Amino acid sequence: MSTTPDKRRSGNPAEQAKIALTAKQEREQRRQEKLAEYQRQVARRKRGKLVWWIVGSTAALLVVAVVVASIVFTPRPVTYGAQDSTGAVIDGVETFENVTTHVEGTVDYDQSPPAGGPHAPIWLNCGVYDQPVPNENAVHSMEHGAVWVTYDASRVGADEVAALRAQLPSSYALLTPYEGLDSPIVLSAWNAQLKVDSAEDSRIPEFFEEYWRSQNAPEPNAVCSGGVDAEGRQ
Known part of the structure; x- marks a missing residue:
């Protein structure tokens, strides 16, 4: 203890x-x-x-x-006024008298690329594509007032494609490659066409001013979306 x-x-x-x-x-x-x-x-x-x-x-x-x-x-989208063609004389523009009808299947067009004529019942959604698109759907887009810019991918490089893209308005325009062109770049609207050698050609914006969403197109107020896409949509 x-x-x-x-x-x-x-x-x-x-x-x-x-x-x-x-x-x-x-x-x-x-x-x-x-x-x-x-x-x-x-x-x-x-x-x-x-x-x-x-x-x-x-x-x-x-x-x-x-x-x-x-x-x-970010470059702002180019805008042009939707209006009646003014009749402005743009050096090198060819005009045609194509008819507008809806047909099924392929069409043998008088111009290459086409500048109007018979076309598919569904239009091509406007925008930029890096693959060739169906003529028949693109022509329907032009019927609605779109301008279709095509280029020869073997002669037009990425920088020039970007320069073309920068001149497109935000709607009612198509930019696609096209095989077999006799000019590096061709701009087509309904019944009008311009061939240029460079994306820097000053006539490109003039063509848009005259023909983009022209009220002289067969269906000038119809939409250029809600149709069909082709391969290569960007």
Whole structure:
């Protein structure tokens, strides 16, 4: 049996006071430790929130910058006025007198590429294609007032194709390669056609001004979407 006196049970008032003080100090020390840990956790959370706020704000600013840049630096679609042909004389434009009828199957056209004539009952959706498209559907699009820009892929490089694309209005236009052209680039509208050697030819915008959505087309107010797509739609 132990004979060591138990200080916590000692009857000495001074000794009891020391014991109480020590216990109080231990509790205070634990409280301070818990408080310090709490403060460290709060500080970590604040730092984490600050970091995420900075990251989030930076990301948001980057998104805004990208959007603004896309608006500022993206070329605006070219627009032309839909109107009656003015009768403007454009050097090199040939005109024809094709009839407009709906037929099934393939058509042997008088022009290559065609500038009107019998065509499929369904039009080709206007836009850019990197593959040749069916004549019969494209002619129907021209019946609605579209301009069809064709190019010889063996003679017109990617830069020139991009230059052609940059001159297209946002609707009622087709851009496609075409086999067997006798000129690098040919622009066709209903009963009108222009052959050029370069995408920089100043007559290209003149042709659009005169013939794009011309009210002289057989169906000038019909849509150029909701028809059919061909292979190579971009």
